[in-house]
Amino acid sequence: TTSPRIAVIAGDGIGREVVPPVVELVDTLLRHDGVTARWTTLDWSTERYLATGEYIPPGGLELLAGHDAILLGAVGDPRVPDAVSLGDLLLRIRRHFDQFVNLRPLSSLPGVTMPLRDGAPFDLVVVRENTEGEYADIGGRVHAGRPQEVVVQTSVFTRAGVERLLRFSFQLAARRRGVVTSATKSNALRHSMVFWEEVAADVAKDFPGVEYRHVHIDALAAALVRDPSRFDVIASSNLFGDILADLGAVLMGSIGAAPSGNINPDRSQPSMFEPVHGSAPDIVGRGIASPVGQLLSAVLMLDHLGLADQARRLDGAVRAALASGDAVTPDLGGTADTGGACRAVARVLGAPVP
Amino acid sequence: TTSPRIAVIAGDGIGREVVPPVVELVDTLLRHDGVTARWTTLDWSTERYLATGEYIPPGGLELLAGHDAILLGAVGDPRVPDAVSLGDLLLRIRRHFDQFVNLRPLSSLPGVTMPLRDGAPFDLVVVRENTEGEYADIGGRVHAGRPQEVVVQTSVFTRAGVERLLRFSFQLAARRRGVVTSATKSNALRHSMVFWEEVAADVAKDFPGVEYRHVHIDALAAALVRDPSRFDVIASSNLFGDILADLGAVLMGSIGAAPSGNINPDRSQPSMFEPVHGSAPDIVGRGIASPVGQLLSAVLMLDHLGLADQARRLDGAVRAALASGDAVTPDLGGTADTGGACRAVARVLGAPVP
Numbered sequence A, B: 001t002t003s004p005r006i007a008v009i010a011g012d013g014i015g016r017e018v019v020p021p022v023v024e025l026v027d028t029l030l031r032h033d034g035v036t037a038r039w040t041t042l043d044w045s046t047e048r049y050l051a052t053g054e055y056i057p058p059g060g061l062e063l064l065a066g067h068d069a070i071l072l073g074a075v076g077d078p079r080v081p082d083a084v085s086l087g088d089l090l091l092r093i094r095r096h097f098d099q100f101v102n103l104r105p106l107s108s109l110p111g112v113t114m115p116l117r118d119g120a121p122f123d124l125v126v127v128r129e130n131t132e133g134e135y136a137d138i139g140g141r142v143h144a145g146r147p148q149e150v151v152v153q154t155s156v157f158t159r160a161g162v163e164r165l166l167r168f169s170f171q172l173a174a175r176r177r178g179v180v181t182s183a184t185k186s187n188a189l190r191h192s193m194v195f196w197e198e199v200a201a202d203v204a205k206d207f208p209g210v211e212y213r214h215v216h217i218d219a220l221a222a223a224l225v226r227d228p229s230r231f232d233v234i235a236s237s238n239l240f241g242d243i244l245a246d247l248g249a250v251l252m253g254s255i256g257a258a259p260s261g262n263i264n265p266d267r268s269q270p271s272m273f274e275p276v277h278g279s280a281p282d283i284v285g286r287g288i289a290s291p292v293g294q295l296l297s298a299v300l301m302l303d304h305l306g307l308a309d310q311a312r313r314l315d316g317a318v319r320a321a322l323a324s325g326d327a328v329t330p331d332l333g334g335t336a337d338t339g340g341a342c343r344a345v346a347r348v349l350g351a352p353v354p
Ligand SMILES: CC(C)[C@H](C(=O)O)[C@@H](O)C(=O)O
Pocket: A187, A188, A218, B086, B091, B242
């Protein structure tokens, strides 16, 4: 695309603080290269829900379908249960557009002190299944409110669903350092995870050049925290990837710095890019939220849109601005504010300071 | 009990290396105080399974039922899938005796360097549900081996099951620092975890003196790794507790040092005590396995048997022997071997060195 259509949903909380300057920065970068992005700003948020009863207005998903990508800030507000806010906005978009890969690159950052004493630099990607598994949203209860009440929640794994996720993981590993670690728990989840391992072993056969191993989620979480530098690509189910990616984000120094992409690789449907952090009600309004997670999410988006060169430059600029200290916000151990961090990145890019 | 009946299952791998010296040490400690434990040594292991086709022989569970406690080493062997070894031995005992609390105390240890750069001393307990939930072992598949294959795995939560676990957690917190953190994921698991939160809120009402909060498992895992000193009691489902306890063990310095109890608080059925570590095939035969996880599991066992004074002294001796460096094995950053570490503990206890 030379003129990508990008829908922007700042959402709630600090999403509203980090999204506008990041959009401005990306727009400037693209214009400088002669690329005119068409931005559609959408006010889908908890404010809107409280006013109208809906996160996504009628026709909203069809509107998104006309875009190449969605850049999202954060969703969640203390006034609404997360099960509603996230279920009705975030999870609905992920499912509707069959964004089956949740891509979570995690790497140590220059200028940011890692919380691990012996932390070696690391660079890994959690490839998380994003449309089925534990999040299938199937279940119910009997005898509600009575002593004999029983609640079930069913994970559903399909061969097609698991296979496409693993195939994506192996392909990605083949372009990186060639190692896939698959998260399992077949010793206790003897249906879902035994199956997951079977499919993984099948897919691994098609990638003889990629090293494959599987590790139980408890041991894997522990190993990740012990030494993240031992990992390249981690392929995981929806729930396991959710946990592993948050752990990886802590090891980077702050969850505020971690990006993610909700990707449908076939590109006929829009993919969605969002930082791993939430709406962070505790720091809203103070202007100190790190824009790094949002910026690195924009990097993933540019890559997905085929703007690899711009993606690489933006990534480099974020890292350089961190290394200089000028983009290091309090959560990462520095003193920069949101605006200052964005201006520091813009300066490195040589773009006019917004 | 003045004459507790204790079944001993060393199991596989390093379980066979750490259990015998720990039993000897505990037996000496008790005899010195005039308590004669009656030990039943059972050879239930993968060796036995490979020879006889069974981990637990006919009548085995009835045999265990005649004991006050079970001290277990480790289960697991590369020659047998974990789903079999752990399912047929460990999980079967946990379920048969309705050991619904999996108690995992996690604390920083003297003489052991924590992996976190800014690690403050911590002392927390993961109280993990141990009989239902994600491990209900219910599920199956259709269209096996075909492209349209579908596998389901169902978590089952009962009000009775969740409530007794939470009640235990609040009671424990009331005797400690008075804070319960409950692990949830109600924003995605909208049946099981919404229910979990409801029950927790109900139980919390009965403990006005205990502070209660709930945190999503992804954020909770991250918060635990960021600063374990912020937690007192963590109440969790089976799977979530499995992951959190392994993370906590890493933060202690080594998974080899973490103990656990599988407890049925009503005492009419035996409870089982085992270190969190597995059979560790990679270090078997080298004599370097840390006995600390097994020793601290024995501490939990003594406490459960009503031998609180002996439990306290053994715990103190383990910590003193670690502080001196004499019980610090390679995994914890020292040079002691299994036997040397046990002898160091015995010396502190003033017991004759075995
Ligand atoms: C082996 C496995 C079934 C077991 C579990 O997950 O319960 C183990 O990881 C544990 O934590 O004791």
